[in-house]
Amino acid sequence: MAHRPTMHDVAASADVSQAVVSIVLSGSYAGRASETTAQRVRDAASELGYRPNLQAKSLKTGRTEIIGLVGDEVATSPFSGMMIKGAQDRAWQEHHTLMTVDTGGDDALERAAVETMLSHQVHGILYTAMFHREVKIPRAALDTRVVCLNARDVEGRAPSVVPDEVTGGYEATRALLDAGHTRIAMINIHSTIPAAVGRLEGYRRALSEAGLARDPALVRPGDGTHRSGVDAVEDLLALPSPPTAIFCGTDRTALG
Structure with missing residues (x-):
C-alpha cells in the first residue's frame, strides 16, 4: 500500500512547522503566516497529494x-x-x-x-x-x-x-387574467396544508382585484395526483359555463 502523505510530510516539504500547516489548510492563518508561506504550504500539499484526516478532525472538534x-x-x-x-x-x-x-x-x-x-x-x-x-x-x-x-x-x-404561497397563487392567477381569461378554475391540493391555503388566498385576491366574483364551482379539491387532475377537469368541463383556464396546485395535477 502506498504511503499516505501526512501533515508532517507537508511541513517538511514546505520547511515549516506542522502548526503552520494546520492553520494554513484550515484557512485561519491571517495574521499568523504570510501569504508567501501559505502558498508554499498549499503547493506542497498539492504536490504530495495530501488530504486532511476528517475523522481525526471530527474527534478533535x-x-x-x-x-x-x-x-x-x-x-x-x-x-x-x-x-x-x-x-x-x-x-x-x-x-x-x-x-x-x-x-x-x-x-x-x-x-x-x-x-x-x-x-x-x-x-x-x-x-x-x-x-x-x-x-x-x-x-x-x-x-x-x-x-x-x-x-x-x-x-x-x-x-x-418556506415559499411565499400567497404570492405564488396570486401571480399564477394574474398571468391567466393578463392573458384575457375571466373564468379561471383552481384545482387545489390537500385543503389544510399551508401550500393549499396560501395559494387559494392568492387566487382569490387576484380575482378580487380584477373585479371578478368568486364562483365556488370553479374551485376543486385534489390530492396532488395525476388522477385528481383528470377527475377535476372532467367535472369542470361538464359545468354549464366551464372555465377557459385552470390553475393547478401541483405539476402532477397539471399533467392529469
Missing part, C-alpha cells in the same frame, strides 16, 4: 464537515432536485458535504436516518418535505442544529425556509 438532508420524497419529486442541488452547492461553498436520505415517508427509516447522521456528528440537519406542509421533527434531530426546508415545524422548535 466534536463535529464533521457534513450537513444532513432528510426528506420524505426528495428523490422522487421533480422539484426536489433543484432543492437538493441548492443545498449541496451552498454547503460546498463552505467546504461541507451534503448527506441525503429519502425516507419515502417511512417513519422508521426517518428515525434511523437521523440517528445515522447524528452518529456521523453532522454539522446540522435540513428537514425537508416534498410540498409545503406542517411537520413534526423527530426529537433526536434536535440534538443538533436543524432547519425545516419547504416545511414548518408544528411545535415551532426549529426555523423554517
Whole structure:
C-alpha cells in the first residue's frame, strides 16, 4: 500500500512547522503566516497529494464537515432536485458535504436516518418535505442544529425556509387574467396544508382585484395526483359555463 502523505510530510516539504500547516489548510492563518508561506504550504500539499484526516478532525472538534438532508420524497419529486442541488452547492461553498436520505415517508427509516447522521456528528440537519406542509421533527434531530426546508415545524422548535404561497397563487392567477381569461378554475391540493391555503388566498385576491366574483364551482379539491387532475377537469368541463383556464396546485395535477 502506498504511503499516505501526512501533515508532517507537508511541513517538511514546505520547511515549516506542522502548526503552520494546520492553520494554513484550515484557512485561519491571517495574521499568523504570510501569504508567501501559505502558498508554499498549499503547493506542497498539492504536490504530495495530501488530504486532511476528517475523522481525526471530527474527534478533535466534536463535529464533521457534513450537513444532513432528510426528506420524505426528495428523490422522487421533480422539484426536489433543484432543492437538493441548492443545498449541496451552498454547503460546498463552505467546504461541507451534503448527506441525503429519502425516507419515502417511512417513519422508521426517518428515525434511523437521523440517528445515522447524528452518529456521523453532522454539522446540522435540513428537514425537508416534498410540498409545503406542517411537520413534526423527530426529537433526536434536535440534538443538533436543524432547519425545516419547504416545511414548518408544528411545535415551532426549529426555523423554517418556506415559499411565499400567497404570492405564488396570486401571480399564477394574474398571468391567466393578463392573458384575457375571466373564468379561471383552481384545482387545489390537500385543503389544510399551508401550500393549499396560501395559494387559494392568492387566487382569490387576484380575482378580487380584477373585479371578478368568486364562483365556488370553479374551485376543486385534489390530492396532488395525476388522477385528481383528470377527475377535476372532467367535472369542470361538464359545468354549464366551464372555465377557459385552470390553475393547478401541483405539476402532477397539471399533467392529469
